[in-house]
Amino acid sequence: MYDILKFNIINSTPDINQEVMDYGVEMIGAPLEWSETMGEGIKVGVIDTGADITHPDLKDRIKEYRNFTNEETDEDLNGHGTHVTGIIAASYNGLGVVGVAPKCDVYVAKAFKKDGTAENLSISESLKWLIQKGVHVINMSFASDSPSEEIRRQIVRAYQNGIILIAAAGNDGSLSHQGIGYPAKWKEVIAVTAVDIDHKHADFSSCGKEALLAAPGKEIYSTFINNSYKALSGTSMSTPLISGAAVLFQSKAYKRFGRYLSPEEMRLMLCMYADDFGEKGRDNCYGFGVFSFGRIK
Numbered sequence: 238m239y240d241i242l243k244f245n246i247i248n249s250t251p252d253i254n255q256e257v258m259d260y261g262v263e264m265i266g267a268p269l270e271w272s273e274t275m276g277e278g279i280k281v282g283v284i285d286t287g288a289d290i291t292h293p294d295l296k297d298r299i300k301e302y303r304n305f306t307n308e309e310t311d312e313d314l315n316g317h318g319t320h321v322t323g324i325i326a327a328s329y330n331g332l333g334v335v336g337v338a339p340k341c342d343v344y345v346a347k348a349f350k351k352d353g354t355a356e357n358l359s360i361s362e363s364l365k366w367l368i369q370k371g372v373h374v375i376n377m378s379f380a381s382d383s384p385s386e387e388i389r390r391q392i393v394r395a396y397q398n399g400i401i402l403i404a405a406a407g408n409d410g411s412l413s414h415q416g417i418g419y420p421a422k423w424k425e426v427i428a429v430t431a432v433d434i435d436h437k438h439a440d441f442s443s444c445g446k447e448a449l450l451a452a453p454g455k456e457i458y459s460t461f462i463n464n465s466y467k468a469l470s471g472t473s474m475s476t477p478l479i480s481g482a483a484v485l486f487q488s489k490a491y492k493r494f495g496r497y498l499s500p501e502e503m504r505l506m507l508c509m510y511a512d513d514f515g516e517k518g519r520d521n522c523y524g525f526g527v528f529s530f531g532r533i534k
Contacts, residue, residue, distance in 0.1 A: 261453035266530030276338025285318030287347035323460030337481025378473035380418025407443035416445035
């Protein structure tokens, strides 16, 4: 059994008529890339609780949607998936919020139910579908202490197909014996931990030797169900910031060189753009450091 990472709602608004940029999108320097690409031509898969396809910031970004749960409705009844999707891809449209890659195409696989749990089969079927759809990046803001062989097989298949796999480290805290959760723990997957606005390790974020990168994950503002916006905290929020960055890199690579970065090249590129924090060099809480395309402030 897998779980989406539990989150706390910090605040919410029913509507925003003036577009705002969350500090996480700004801190990773996404706008520095927008003069060249906003993610055009790149497909990103989101395995989560679904997404609000009518949300004004998402309706133009979501291209296909599949429900792999036993819930009768395709709707996101939880909100987690809608929030994650917005961090990656909320449209640059003058209202609400803007995502890291606001012109990419999103393929939503609803694998998690309202209570935030998913069966292994739902996740593996989601991975199969996204591989079939030819997505370039898959975001997995969920974790489990127990590995699934069927999910691992699909992870390996996706990796062999050149898909960039990015997952949340977990929210068990740096002092927990649990360490990094699955699927982030597997070598084919980029494991993302969380920091706050001051680049300090977030106390809820899991740590472990598999940690590769850190990104903002505390009080991240994004889209939510019922056409609203909320600020949530968790490695679930830091992960889509890195997924969005991978989308921008892939779009840039194709525009400049006519090809995409391999998973190995993407891992190297993301780590080269990481600023070292914590212990010198790679460490269990920051990985190679906090990712950023550059400095805005």
